Amino acid sequence: MPGEALDISVVIPLFNEEESLPELTAWIGRVMEEHQFSYEVLLVDDGSTDDSWKVIQKLAVSDPHIKGVRFNRNYGKTPALQTGFQLVRGSVVITMDADLQDSPDEIPELYRMITEDGFDLVSGWKQKRYDPISKTLPTKLFNAVTRSISGVHLHDFNCGLKAYKQRVVKNITLYGEMHRYIPVVAKWNGFRKIGEKVVQHQARKYGSTKFGLERFVNGFLDLLSITFVHRFSKAPMHFFGLWGTLSFLLGFVITFGLIIKKLYLIFTHAPFRNVTENPLFYMALVAIVIGFQLFLAGFLGEMMVKQHTVKQADYLVVEKIGV
Structure with missing residues (x-):
């Protein structure tokens, strides 16, 4: 029912992932039913040019837990997450990518760490990755620089699999490409209990990655931007x-x-x-x-x-x- 409180909201931003959506939502459903969670899955279509939205419509008809939002064009992952955060009703909010590289089997433990261990935010750490070295080496450098500048000691800021208390996502504002820095933004907004969990990383099953090396350049510039804004926006x-x-x-x-x-x-x-x-x-x-x-x-x-x-x-x- 609309307005009913739920245990978990899963927010999944996506762009041209028509092939993976049926398998992903079925996998999430099995995990939720096994652990008897009340839940919703919010699929945010970031202006896909394939049949992703048609797939979402079919899935929503067959499963009332599945909800969808579609942008008129491709805005990026951060706007997709920000929009999803505004709409969720779960006491714990899980984010994951739509490419099947994040495992829904991690959801119960992420939920436990939020509800029982008292973390405000838990970030996934893909300790063993199935990505080419052209992606893993820049990622390690990016994470090291972010740790040094932000003071938030996580191994994998860019992991899409994260869990939040609802009050965290309702009280942060994202823009640009700040989805990488949600733990940093959360800490600066007073949510200081931030945890990390080693999660399973799987090789991409369908399609190809939608991100290039330019994301690291843009990400570094966004880090400098939010650092400056945090420190001096109230007193330039x-x-x-x-x-x-x-x-x-x-x-x-x-x-x-x-x-x-x-x-x-x-x-x-x-x-x-x-x-x-x-x-x-x-x-x-x-x-x-x-x-x-x-x-x-x-x-x-x-x-x-x-x-x-x-x-x-x-x-x-x-x-x-x-x-």
Whole structure:
């Protein structure tokens, strides 16, 4: 029934996965029935160009636990998850990929770790991977950098198999490609009990991966972005004002030194050249201008923060089933 509380909500973002959906949903159903969970499976079709949505429609007719949402075009995994999080009703929310590389058999233990061990979030760790080295090596580097910058000590940030308390997914906002950093965002929002579980990783059975190496570049840029936003979004003057002041002072010190030197040469009747012929003069000028601009950026940022009203990204959903 709509509005009824459930044990588990499974959110599955997908793009062109028509072949794997029947097998995946049947597998999830077997696990749920075996452990007598009340549940829903929310399939978020991220603008697929194959027959994924037709498959979802057929599955929803035959199984009332299956629900669907379809975007008008491909927005990306983060918007798909954000939309799914807004609609779920389970006390524990499980996310997984649609390509059958995540095993639904992991769900009961993930549920137990949330409900009994008290974790706010549990992230899967694909300790043994069936991916080519061109994917595993960049992944290891990416995870190491993320651990270092964020302070969240997980081995596999990009694992799609994760479990959350419902209040976690209802109180975080995702944008860009931040699905990799949900544990980081959750920690910064006060959900600090974050666990990790070694999970089974399976070779892709159908189709091919939808992600290329550019995701690591975009992911690193997103990490820098959310780190900056977390630290300075409420007080941009703390960043821009600090560096602006330092730059301005550097320019002022150089200028003052040039003036003192010029006066000394005048009073001692020593030969000297025009100050504009000294490269330090231009360095001082540039430092003062940059310092002023940074300080002004901080000031304007503070004014915008005071007047800012948070607006959630609006993704165009063209169809829904059961939600």
